Amino acid sequence: MRRIIPAAFLVAALSYGCGEQPPERVLTASKGHLAVYDAVATASAAPDVSSVYFTIVNAAAFPDTLFDIGTAAGAASLHTVVTDSNGVTRMQPLAALVIPAGSSVSLAPGGYHIMLTELRSPLEAGDSVFVALNLAQGNLLRFRVPVLTYTEMVERLEPPDHE
Amino acid sequence: MSMVTSPNKSLRIAALAAPGAVALLLLTSCGGDSPRPGELHGAVLSAPITKADFTLTNTAGEPFAFRAETEGFVTLLFFGYTSCPDICPVHMANIAAVLRKVPPQTASRVKVVMVTVDPERDTPERLRNWLNAFDPSFVGLTGSMDEVNEILRSLMLAPAMKGEGETDYLVGHTARVIAFTTDNRAHVTYPSGTRQVVWAHDLPLLVEADWRNR
Numbered sequence: 001m002r003r004i005i006p007a008a009f010l011v012a013a014l015s016y017g018c019g020e021q022p023p024e025r026v027l028t029a030s031k032g033h034l035a036v037y038d039a040v041a042t043a044s045a046a047p048d049v050s051s052v053y054f055t056i057v058n059a060a061a062f063p064d065t066l067f068d069i070g071t072a073a074g075a076a077s078l079h080t081v082v083t084d085s086n087g088v089t090r091m092q093p094l095a096a097l098v099i100p101a102g103s104s105v106s107l108a109p110g111g112y113h114i115m116l117t118e119l120r121s122p123l124e125a126g127d128s129v130f131v132a133l134n135l136a137q138g139n140l141l142r143f144r145v146p147v148l149t150y151t152e153m154v155e156r157l158e159p160p161d162h163e
Numbered sequence: 164m165s166m167v168t169s170p171n172k173s174l175r176i177a178a179l180a181a182p183g184a185v186a187l188l189l190l191t192s193c194g195g196d197s198p199r200p201g202e203l204h205g206a207v208l209s210a211p212i213t214k215a216d217f218t219l220t221n222t223a224g225e226p227f228a229f230r231a232e233t234e235g236f237v238t239l240l241f242f243g244y245t246s247c248p249d250i251c252p253v254h255m256a257n258i259a260a261v262l263r264k265v266p267p268q269t270a271s272r273v274k275v276v277m278v279t280v281d282p283e284r285d286t287p288e289r290l291r292n293w294l295n296a297f298d299p300s301f302v303g304l305t306g307s308m309d310e311v312n313e314i315l316r317s318l319m320l321a322p323a324m325k326g327e328g329e330t331d332y333l334v335g336h337t338a339r340v341i342a343f344t345t346d347n348r349a350h351v352t353y354p355s356g357t358r359q360v361v362w363a364h365d366l367p368l369l370v371e372a373d374w375r376n377r
Contacts (some may be wrong), residue, residue: 090335
């Protein structure tokens with residue numbers, strides 16, 4: 001296990017292109033061949049809805065599959081965003097998300113994300129929520145996710161040379 | 164970062180500046196002209212969209228005549244809903260953040276209007292509270308689904324589509340923000356994923372643009 005975690009770090013570093021300054025990644029949780037980085041939940045703009053984003057790295061030589069997400073905050077479901085030929089964009093529920101061998105998948109605005117609904121109470125900036133990820137190869141990752149406002153969250157995504 | 168300098172200010176500064184700086188000012192000073200093709204970083208339309216003339220209800224419960232109320236402003240029109248966890252709040256958060264960063268003379272000439280595509284769940288109060296999470300000056304409008312889809316059609320955009328489910332449904336809608344300029348037409352739209360750098364680049368150009376010169 002000690003040897004596997006650095007491998008997950010390496011995959012995270014390699015998934016950035018040449019010349020592109022890799023942003024500082026923050027390890028949220030790791031277990032076995034899996035590591036979760038930069039997990040963030042958004043403060044509820046509508047009282048009952050929120051979202052969770054992170055990057056999950058699979059350092060193993062075999063694929064793994066995220067098939068269940070749990071949180072005590074409310075109901076969690078995995079979504080992607082699709083746009084049809086008429087230009088209508090909608091979220092599409094996903095039953096599972098494959099993390100290919102030696103690769104990573106990012107849940108990020110405009111793409112894969114976890115939608116939180118039926119929130120027991122609105123998520124507020126500064127709070128944190130527990131999230132549990134169930135993976136097909138047998139790992140369960142449980143971690144605490146900090147809550148940021150949408151504005152704080154999008155600011156993190158901006159290139160550092162913006163100003 | 165791109166700055167649009169007013170012609171008067173340009174002249175004053177140019178008189179004092181070295182020739183190199185004059186050349187720089189000539190490159191960046193474009194007030195009063197229409198942006199050249201390729202100058203805007205948004206998705207420039209091959210044919211402009213005429214600003215729709217509709218009236219819906221604002222979050223104070225009052226009628227809001229879109230064309231009259233937004234006359235003379237750069238108006239960013241978005242169709243979305245508050246139970247949307249990703250595309251809609253991310254657009255709103257990015258626009259709100261940029262409006263706080265650009266010079267006030269740009270920000271004060273921009274209006275942001277969101278029309279809900281989920282009138283069943285989006286009460287004026289819910290819409291108001293949601294918009295306040297981004298910017299209390301953002302205008303929220305509600306109308307029936309038929310009214311909203313008629314507006315979308317008049318803008319040559321696909322109608323919104325409610326998904327399955329009684330209360331826990333998703334809504335499909337255009338994810339583009341339509342940017343109307345002071346000529347009451349939209350020449351450019353901004354898709355989902357538009358970064359703040361793009362808004363910060365384009366908004367001053369849109370505010371200064373005079374499309375009559377095109």
